[in-house]
Amino acid sequence: xxxxxxxxxxxxxxxxxxxxxxxxxxxxxxxxxxxxxxxxxxxxxxxxxxxxxxxxxxxxxxxxxxxxxxxxxxxxxxxxxxxxxxxxxxxxxxxxxxxxxxxxxxxxxxxxxxxxxxxxxxxxxxxxxxxxxxxxxxxxxxxxxxxxxxxxxxxxxxxxxxxxxxxxxxxxxxxxxxxxxxxxxxxxxxxxxxxxxxxxxxxxxxxxxxxxxxxxxxxxxxxxxxxxxxxxxxxxxxxxxxxxxxxxxxxxxxxxxxxxxxxxxxxxxxxxxxxxxxxxxxxxxxxxxxxxxxxxxxxxxxxxxxxxxxxxxxxxxxxxxxxxxxxxxxxxxxxxxxxxxxxxxxxxxxxxxxxxxxxxxxxxxxxxxxxxxxxxxxxxxxxxxxxx
Numbered sequence: 276x277x278x279x280x281x282x283x284x285x286x287x288x289x290x291x292x293x294x295x296x297x298x299x300x301x302x303x304x305x306x307x308x309x310x311x312x313x314x315x316x317x318x319x320x321x322x323x324x325x326x327x328x329x330x331x332x333x334x335x336x337x338x339x340x341x342x343x344x345x346x347x348x349x350x351x352x353x354x355x356x357x358x359x360x361x362x363x364x365x366x367x368x369x370x371x372x373x374x375x376x377x378x379x380x381x382x383x384x385x386x387x388x389x390x391x392x393x394x395x396x397x398x399x400x401x402x403x404x405x406x407x408x409x410x411x412x413x414x415x416x417x418x419x420x421x422x423x424x425x426x427x428x429x430x431x432x433x434x435x436x437x438x439x440x441x442x443x444x445x446x447x448x449x450x451x452x453x454x455x456x457x458x459x460x461x462x463x464x465x466x467x468x469x470x471x472x473x474x475x476x477x478x479x480x481x482x483x484x485x486x487x488x489x490x491x492x493x494x495x496x497x498x499x500x501x502x503x504x505x506x507x508x509x510x511x512x513x514x515x516x517x518x519x520x521x522x523x524x525x526x527x528x529x530x531x532x533x534x535x536x537x538x539x540x541x542x543x544x545x546x547x548x549x550x551x552x553x554x555x556x557x558x559x560x561x562x563x564x565x566x567x568x569x570x571x572x573x574x575x576x577x578x579x580x581x582x583x584x585x586x587x588x589x590x591x592x593x594x595x596x597x598x599x600x601x602x603x604x605x606x607x608x609x610x611x612x613x614x615x616x617x618x619x620x621x622x623x624x625x626x627x628x629x630x631x632x633x634x635x636x637x638x639x640x641x642x643x644x645x646x647x648x649x650x651x652x653x654x655x656x657x658x659x660x661x662x663x
Contacts, residue, residue, distance in 0.1 A: 287595065287639045288520060292527050293318035297409065299367035301325050301352055301400060302374030303345065306481040307416075309335040311371065311519050313630055316344035318523075318638070323365035325350055325358065326374055335480030338616075339623050352396035359403040369526050370413045372400045375447075379420070380485045382443030383577045393446035394453060401457040401468070410466040412529035412536075414522050415454045419474050419511065419543060419585045420444040430511075430549075430586030433472070433539045440578060451539060458537055467529035467537045473518035474511030474543035474585045477555075477605065479612025479626065481515075487552055491559060492613045495567045502572035506553040509582045511543040513598060514605040516633045518542040521596045528594060540594070543585030548602040558603060562610035599636050 298315055302308040303324030315322045322345035329336045336342070346365070350357045352374045362370070375393050376382065382389040397415060404413055422431040423438025437452070439445030451470055458468040477488045484490070487503075494501040521542035529536040560567035590596040600608065608629055615625050 288318070288523050288634070288637050289527060290318055290638050292531075293320045293523070296320045296369060297365060297367045298322045298369045298371065299325065299362055299365045300345075301370075301372045303341070303347075304329040304334065304336045305373065305377070306331075306335055306478075306483065307476065307515055307519065308373050309339070309341045309480065310478065310515050310630075311373065311522070312336075312341050312345050313339070313626070314516070314519055314523065314634070317630060317634060322346065323348060323361070323367065325352075325361050327351060331482040333482055335482075335626075338480070339626055352399050353391060355399040355402060358399055359406060362403040363406050366409050367407060368409050368411045369530060370400065370404055370407075370410065371416065371522055371526060372397065372413065373416045374400075375416075376443065377418075378483060378485055379441055379443045379579055380577060382441055382446065386442040389442045390446050390449070393443070394449045397450045397453045398457075401454070401461075404466065405461055407466075412467045412469070412526050413462075414526045414529070415450065415468070415470045416522065417447045417450050417470050417472050417539075418444070419472050419541065419583060420580070421447040421451050421472055423448075424580045424583060426580065426582045428582070428584070430543070430584040431541070432586045433541055433589055462537075467533050469525055469529050469536055470539045471518065471522050471525060472539060472541050472585070473521070474513055474541075474583075474587075476513055476515040476518060477609045478515035479609060479616070479622075479629070487555065488559065488609060488613075491556065491563075491567070491569070492617075494569075495560075495563055496617050498566065501556070501567075501569040503552060503556065503569050504572045504576050505579060505581065506556070506569075506571065507551050507581070508579065509549060509551045509584065510555075511549045511583065511585045512555055512602065512605060513542075513544040513548060514600045514608060514633075516630070517544070517598050517600065520633075520637050521590055521594070524594050524596050525590075536593075540590050541585050541587045542590055542596065543587045544598045544602070544605075546584075548598070548605065549584050550602060555606065558606040559610055562607050563614065599633065 304326040376389045423436040437448040439448045
């Protein structure tokens, strides 16, 4: 781990809160969703996942048999009745909505499907949530691209104007507005609705097209140079575990404290990790090996923002959340995972090593232990051993 450590011992992920907590996660078969499912399994939550089949082949979900860690339900968030039946049957206390069309370039290719899933999908999730009597909190995961990006040199704050030039970004800005409308109209005296806006994530197990690290891995393992569209584009890079821990901390506090957390929340790294694509690739190639190389792609491409920075001071101050991994550690953990995948190594062991190293710095067990707490902690250790 890096030098940065949590400063407030009582504002971390509380294992006692999540133990046997009923959680409904949409999009659990995707890259971020699979990592979140593993985190919740480590915390001994009772998780139900609702999603389409994994969007890539290979996928982290299949490689690690994530289906064994939760109740695995397949379905489309665009199918309201099926979604409602699944959610009501799960009777969740926490809903984390991650199912989405997550790619900027795919939004240009399929704008109707992007708006359908990213806007009406949110409507459907919140409609289904209205029927859940035990519900305490909903976290709708959107993106840092929901802001009206004017290429500003400073980081966007939660109070800045929403917008989006491309269909993906615009759809996520709409998702924020939908959540705010449902919060005011239907959840003003019920469950707490919050949104989470994360910066660019990297980490092992992402195999999507048109993302810089998976594209790099495919090129390097095939022995060819990676063609890079925008080497000077700046993004807030962070390991996938960082925002996921933020989502859990947000959900926990939203369930416990209510209205004070019914808002939008940024989860992004510090300035040290706001780097251009070329810098990311330089570090990644150094960790990958000498055969890795890239060259500029000078063909025409749809517009993408040149600079995007995120101000996550609100999450730091009010949630006690802060990134644990430095930029170099983030890149090294990611490269190590993909090298292991290319070598046919034990990905399950490596993934859980990374997950446990991270959670070991983030999770608080109830302290001081009572007799009951010691028994619960033993159950957690036993469950963790069974998972591994």
